[in-house]
Amino acid sequence: MAGGPRLYVAQRLSALVLAPLVLVHLALILYAVQDGLSAEEILARTRGSLFWMLFYGLFVLAAALHASIGLRNIVAELTPWRGRSLGLAMHLFGLLLLLLGFRAVAAVTL
Amino acid sequence: MAETLSVSIWRGGAEGAFRAYQVPHRASQTVLDVVTWVQRNLEPTLSYRFACRVGMCGSCAMTVNGRPRWTCRSHVSAVAPDLRLEIAPLRNLPVIKDLACDMTGFFEKWQRAEGRFKGGLSRRDPVERILPDAPQRRAADAAIQCINCGVCNAACDVVAWNPDYLGPAALNRAWSLQNDGRDRARVERLRAVATAAGCHACHSQQGCALHCPKHLNPTASIAGLKAASFKAVFKGEL
Numbered sequence: 001m002a003g004g005p006r007l008y009v010a011q012r013l014s015a016l017v018l019a020p021l022v023l024v025h026l027a028l029i030l031y032a033v034q035d036g037l038s039a040e041e042i043l044a045r046t047r048g049s050l051f052w053m054l055f056y057g058l059f060v061l062a063a064a065l066h067a068s069i070g071l072r073n074i075v076a077e078l079t080p081w082r083g084r085s086l087g088l089a090m091h092l093f094g095l096l097l098l099l100l101g102f103r104a105v106a107a108v109t110l
Numbered sequence: 111m112a113e114t115l116s117v118s119i120w121r122g123g124a125e126g127a128f129r130a131y132q133v134p135h136r137a138s139q140t141v142l143d144v145v146t147w148v149q150r151n152l153e154p155t156l157s158y159r160f161a162c163r164v165g166m167c168g169s170c171a172m173t174v175n176g177r178p179r180w181t182c183r184s185h186v187s188a189v190a191p192d193l194r195l196e197i198a199p200l201r202n203l204p205v206i207k208d209l210a211c212d213m214t215g216f217f218e219k220w221q222r223a224e225g226r227f228k229g230g231l232s233r234r235d236p237v238e239r240i241l242p243d244a245p246q247r248r249a250a251d252a253a254i255q256c257i258n259c260g261v262c263n264a265a266c267d268v269v270a271w272n273p274d275y276l277g278p279a280a281l282n283r284a285w286s287l288q289n290d291g292r293d294r295a296r297v298e299r300l301r302a303v304a305t306a307a308g309c310h311a312c313h314s315q316q317g318c319a320l321h322c323p324k325h326l327n328p329t330a331s332i333a334g335l336k337a338a339s340f341k342a343v344f345k346g347e348l
């Protein structure tokens with residue numbers, strides 16, 4: 001069965017996690033832009049920082065979960081594509097987000 | 111001179127067309143009165159359903175000027191102040207003929223949502239006591255007055271997108287049973303409704319609640335089911 005109660009719970013909990021993370025992320029962007037930080041200055045702050053690694057690691061995890069479940073719901077609702085193949089495709093989509101996300105986190109924190 | 115209504119009524123099945131009629135306007139006239147007048151005076155083969163004419167049986171719902179309504183209690187003066195009426199069959203159900211829809215799928219969804227009472231006592235047991243002002247009893251009250259008219263089902267876009275969606279009426283019914291202290295099928299019913307084609311498909315936009323002629327709020331019932339399923343996942347019941 002596509003999108004049972006567990007996915008619903010995962011969707012809500014990931015939203016709960018994402019909400020504050022997105023706010024901090026936005027505040028961070030504003031701060032960096034307002035202060036005119038250069039790429040080097042930003043990297044100097046994030047490289048080797050366990051905090052930012054965990055912060056954005058969690059961000060990527062929650063976003064990949066939230067987006068893949070959400071996209072699955074939207075596709076199932078607006079197109080005739082449902083069932084197992086849709087579930088598989090959305091697993092792959094979530095995996096892709098994870099991969100891209102973690103790559104980006106590694107690039108700025110390692 | 112008495113006023114005349116310009117009425118167009120759907121004729122045919124899924125394929126068909128609107129046909130225009132002129133109907134005399136009367137005081138306190140309902141949309142159902144108009145349909146009946148057309149059938150008696152102009153179009154003897156016009157098919158439509160009604161029974162009680164007083165808003166109890168739920169059989170007379172149609173699409174009136176684009177909105178789903180119970181026709182026996184919709185006054186022409188209220189729903190068509192410009193004296194123009196377009197009357198079509200209820201949305202989201204297969205049309206049998208003219209204004210009569212096939213309600214089979216609608217009621218099958220009630221069964222799929224475990225919309226029937228399952229008690230645990232036999233006739234030899236004493237009657238279970240339910241206190242009228244117990245919180246659970248009050249929660250059941252909010253959803254209990256449904257007349258199965260199908261108006262909410264017609265108002266729901268998610269039903270239109272996904273014909274498998276159980277829909278507001280069946281889920282509302284399931285919620286009233288979840289709050290029935292005598293019922294023993296709580297977990298079973300939750301399993302039946304907590305699916306992607308069940309309560310979790312609802313967008314909470316309240317089209318159903320806006321149109322329900324009994325002023326019920328299926329959205330609130332569905333929110334109750336969502337919350338119950340959330341808890342049930344952590345209790346390991348789902």
Ligand code: SF4
Nearest residue numbers: 266312313315316318
């Ligand atoms: S609130 Fe839910 S059930 Fe009601 S019309 Fe909207 S999607 Fe349908």
Ligand code: SF4
Nearest residue numbers: 256257259260262322
């Ligand atoms: S909930 Fe309201 S609109 Fe829906 S079937 Fe029951 S009475 Fe009709």
Ligand code: FES
Nearest residue numbers: 163167168170182
């Ligand atoms: S005829 Fe019974 S509710 Fe309208």
